[in-house]
Amino acid sequence: MKLYVDGDLRDFSELNLSFRDDVLLRANLSEIGIIDVTPSWSLLSLEVTVQLSQASDRFIVYSSHERVPLRAQRIISK
Numbered sequence: 461m462k463l464y465v466d467g468d469l470r471d472f473s474e475l476n477l478s479f480r481d482d483v484l485l486r487a488n489l490s491e492i493g494i495i496d497v498t499p500s501w502s503l504l505s506l507e508v509t510v511q512l513s514q515a516s517d518r519f520i521v522y523s524s525h526e527r528v529p530l531r532a533q534r535i536i537s538k
Contacts, residue, residue, distance in 0.1 A: 463487055463497055495521070 463471040463485040470487035485497035493514035510522040
């Protein structure tokens with residue numbers, strides 16, 4: 461699995477398995493914060509959650525299986 465930000469490779473992992481809540485990929489976006497990618501595997505699919513950390517705040521900015529909170533949507537749209 462590879463993490464690209466604006467076309468630049470920021471992180472990669474050769475692990476084929478990750479346990480729930482284990483951060484598999486991470487990238488520091490300097491002034492924006494740190495982005496963490498957490499995959500969760502089910503029998504037939506891969507689900508991904510991407511969280512952004514800013515100082516002491518941490519919130520979901522993308523999820524293939526959860527709703528993104530309105531606060532995060534506002535920050536993303538800026």
